[in-house]
Amino acid sequence: MRAFVITGPGIGGVADVPEPVADPGQVIVEVDRVGVCGTDMEFYRGDMAYLVSGDATFPMRIGHEWCGRVVEVGDDSDASWVGRRVTGDTMLGCRTCPRCLDGRQHLCEERYEIGVRHGWPGALAERLTVPTSALIALPEDFDSVLGALVEPGGNALRAVRGANLRPGDSVLVIGAGTIGLLVAQIAQAQGAEVHIVGRSERSLDFARSLGFRHTTTLDGLDRAHAFRAVVDASNTKGSPALAVDIVEPGGRVVLIGIAGEPSLIDTREVAIKDVTAVGVLSASGGLEETVELYATGAVDPRPLVAATVGLDATAAILAGERPAGAGPGPKFHIDPRR
Template sequence: MRALVFTGPGKAEVWRVPEPEAAAGQVVIEVERVGICGTDVELFTGAMSYLRTGRSSYPLRPGHEWAGTVVAAGPGADPAWIGRRVTGDTMVACGQCRRCRGGRHHVCARMREIGIADGLPGALAERIAFPVAYLKPLPDDMDATAGAMVEPGGNALRAVEAAAVAPGERLLVLGTGTIGLLAAMFARARGAEVHLLGLHPEALIGDLGFDHGWTRDTLPALAWDGVIDATTGAGMPALALALVEPGRRIVHIGLSSTPSTIDTRDMVLKDVTAVGILGASAGLEGAVTAYAKKDVDPRPLVAATVTLEEISGVLAGRRPPRAGPGPKIHVDPRRDQDTRPRR
């Protein structure tokens, strides 16, 4: 079968690799759609910290935002999964340690990340093998585009829940990328007054029905009951702390390439709670539910769907021809470069 492989910094190739086989407790999934995110870009460019610590290495098979259909079940896996449409948790843990038993499997010391860390090939391929313990079923009427947005949606939902902003209160989201926009959509669905700060906030937020988009220069002096930092700017965590109301919360879900610093004296004297968000695990089911109920529709964020052969250009920063304004690019691994479906 065909699969995308990162062979070194700035190098991506489509390889013919062996078909996956379902081991004990696993299923095989035909992949219908995969999202490209900032982590994939960092793995492609070589900027990802895991490449320096040895957690990841080349050659690497990426892809962790995905949706597909189960086509085979291995020993110990319920054959009723066959034919089900699914997505899955990126964080695959040991299941036995203190953290796993305490509901924190996403920070298990032996946790593996599909398509990111060594050991679990990613979903940018025609098919993948995946453990049933980490599958998440999708409604039959949820299309592949929405299904592949469950993973980023789970991250965004966790950030909104961590911000603890009640209906009618005011939330400021720093960043208008995929996670920032999804966080804004989930917060709006829960009744918050949502404001977004970005470099060019007018590019998409009006189409999404948001009335409050600002830049650093135009941001009004309002009371912010919660602030989510979904940017990669090293100075943004300090800005979030400066803006948030005393006694409230700032949530950090973006990562900068250089260290971010804040003055903890300001945090203490404002009695602010800071929360870091890693992974979508605890938010996956909530994201599926919100999409199924149409409370949140993530599909307008997807600008284009490309083939495996076209990904290198996307990862290098080139937008596909005729791409829409959204920040997310999807891949259909079933298609050749001429876009005809493969059989």
């Protein structure tokens, strides 16, 4: 089958690879759609932290935001999955350690991450092997754009949960990329007053087109505003300290963005302001609720997708190119069948 393979920093392309095989407890998914995210671009550039730690090595196959249809099972006991539309959890724990048994498989020391960690092949391919334990069923009428946005939406949902917002609370989202905008959409759907800080007027204009009125660059931020929570969805090393500085005493700071270098926070300020800091890793535990938010129309993330391209255009997207005719959104999707 065809798959996108990265063989070194800035080097990748479509290659013929062996067909996947489903062992007992696994299924084969025919992939409909795959989202490209910042982590994928870091792998393509060669500066993703897992390449330094040894948790990932070249050659590798990326793609962890996906949806598709089950076409084969490894065990007859899983036959009910055949034909069903699905997405899945990226994090695949060992299922035997204390963290996995406690429902925290996304923190398992030995975990695989689809398209990310320890060599589990990703979804930028015609077909993908997935454990049945990681599958999330999708409604039959759920379109592929929504399906491939469930994984980033699950991350954003967990960030909103971490903010512990009440209707009417004011929340500041730092970062107007895909995760930041999904956080903003979900928080607004729950009745919060959403403010967004972005880097450029282009990104802020797009945020305004989604109905967010309180948008500004950092220079225009009203630091005297009473923010009950601040969600850092950026990759800027100074943003976590900014979040602690401007959040209301007794408020919450949620850290879902990861900078390329250490982000320093003055813990004296955290203690004196009685701030709760929450870290978010992965969509694990937030996927089913995200499907429900999309299915009911409470949140519609589809405008975030600027374009869908074929597998042969993957390298250009990973290199930061915007194809002709692309919309203003921050997200690109790949259709591996094209």
